[in-house]
Amino acid sequence: EAQVTQNPRYLITVTGKKLTVTCSQNMNHEYMSWYRQDPGLGLRQIYYSMNVEVTDKGDVPEGYKVSRKEKRNFPLILESPSPNQTSLYFCASSLTGLSYNEQFFGPGTRLTVL
């Protein structure tokens, strides 16, 4: 089954404790992206990757890191999480970054930082 998977689905952590949210897709997509969703703000793009070893900042990259060493994986790293990073996170992928390609979303990761 073609899908985007994220782990963990739920995470409660404390300020400053490094964490990684994994994202994997099995569709051989070139483009992958991370979003955070907050009430009243919609989805905001954190980072995106057009292909292996090619990443770029979205609209809200502060406090996050990403890497794209393999085509299928695009982990999101929070090196020192803070309470304002409490949010619902989505990973998404598309065949390419071209404007006509729809994105496929993972199930979401609900992160709480205490």
Place this chain on the structure above:
Amino acid sequence: AQKITQTQPGMFVQEKEAVTLDCTYDTSDQSYGLFWYKQPSSGEMIFLIYQGSYDEQNATEGRYSLNFQKARKSANLVISASQLGDSAMYFCAMREGGISGGYQKVTFGTGTKLQVIP
């Protein structure tokens, strides 16, 4: 300036009636794509419909259609014959950047929460 604006935070519609969800966008690109996604209370994001900036016909997918008015920069979603299962959050999104592969970001609106009343 907001690139995607959804001015209706919440809407109600009677079952079996049609409803229009508004979306306006702002871009200087000639090539862009507009997307609508549905997010039910379970949280997943479901792709509904796509409209390309060069498409002359309005996109349709089953009960969903997109009223694309390029000069007005609007891309409203029309849901015909609403069903109870249509109750959800709806997001409009824009993908800029053409074949030259320039600007690759994706921008979402703040969403409209639709509730279908029996």
